[in-house]
Amino acid sequence: MSLDPDDPRPPYVQITNLLRAAILTKKLEPGEQLPSQNDLTKRYKVSRATVQRALRDLEAEGLVVARQGKGAFVRVRTERPMELRTHIEQAFTEQAVTIDFAGFSGETLHTALLEPIDKIRSGRLRPESINIRILVPDTRKPQAIPAPVEPAEAATGTRPKGRRAKETPLSRAHGIMLRSTQAITAAVTELEALGLISEARVSVRVHAVTPSFKLYILNQRDAFFGFYPVAQNTVPVAGKPTKILDVLGLDAVLFSYNQKDERGHGAEWVQQGQLWFDSLWSNLGEDFDVWGDLDEVEAP
Incomplete structure (x- = not known):
């Protein structure tokens, strides 16, 4: 989904919410790799820093885990809570x-x-x-x-x-x-x-x-x-x-x-x-x- 230009929330918040919804509804399965930062930057037409902020927030929530040199993945055990x-x-x-x-x-x-x-x-x-x-x-x-x-x-x-x-x-x-x-x-x-x-x-x-x-x-x-x-x-x-x-x-x-x-x-x-x-x-x-x-x- 694309970002809503009429949404007053910052772009990184919108991206965080979209990815969170995809994870919690299992559109992105546990263990599945998220699109790369470059792909997300192009998809949402935002800066790399905006995408990085959204991914950091998802990691802080425990929904994704970052693997050095490989990207971000949905936590295998997100169903634990x-x-x-x-x-x-x-x-x-x-x-x-x-x-x-x-x-x-x-x-x-x-x-x-x-x-x-x-x-x-x-x-x-x-x-x-x-x-x-x-x-x-x-x-x-x-x-x-x-x-x-x-x-x-x-x-x-x-x-x-x-x-x-x-x-x-x-x-x-x-x-x-x-x-x-x-x-x-x-x-x-x-x-x-x-x-x-x-x-x-x-x-x-x-x-x-x-x-x-x-x-x-x-x-x-x-x-x-x-x-x-x-x-x-x-x-x-x-x-x-x-x-x-x-x-x-x-x-x-x-x-x-x-x-x-x-x-x-x-x-x-x-x-x-x-x-x-x-x-x-x-x-x-x-x-x-x-x-x-x-x-x-x-x-x-």
Whole structure:
């Protein structure tokens, strides 16, 4: 499809939406290679930088993976969050929607929220209120992960401020978190601004603990828990492929617990998960402005 000249959204947003729709509807199958950047540039009549921005956003959402020298491919396991998306959509059928998330960046949560938010915009879902709390590590400060594999790469010194500051694995992780939390905040709060729901709130807090798992609690009734696998991963840092120790959150297997499941201790699990989240939120969490400037990331 071509871009809509009357659409007020930037071209890269339109391209992102078109490719995302093709992936989620399986027009582009898991493992399939996307058209090359040159092909996309010609197809949509935009600059290469515009196409690269769209592909970066899709990669941040976990829908595609870039392979050095080969191009971008649909993630083989994009179907992994489907169960979470289904339960989140079900949570949005209630009048008061609450979602508590603790993890590394919130990019999987952002992907899972896309469909129910679209259904609210089209009038197919009508909750009265939405309250989302996001608890993530403060990646402006040293963390155990992500970290360069090679010791020499760690000796980068203090990163200067500003847009031209040298990128590090930590600042890259911070950027992913910012993109995810900004997208969630913008999409949810827009629903209230448009008069589609009465109240919409997204709160983000950061803390000093490197997460080893992710946790979602929906409407204080359903909980999803998954361990973060730690592995070596090659990612673009400061414009070059860099091998780092990373958490593979998009590949985390989620275990589900329900408040009504007495036989499997689901009620106890949800209750304790909520207590743990609230304790970390209240005692270690610091309010974070997702629209603030990218602060200095301390060198490890």
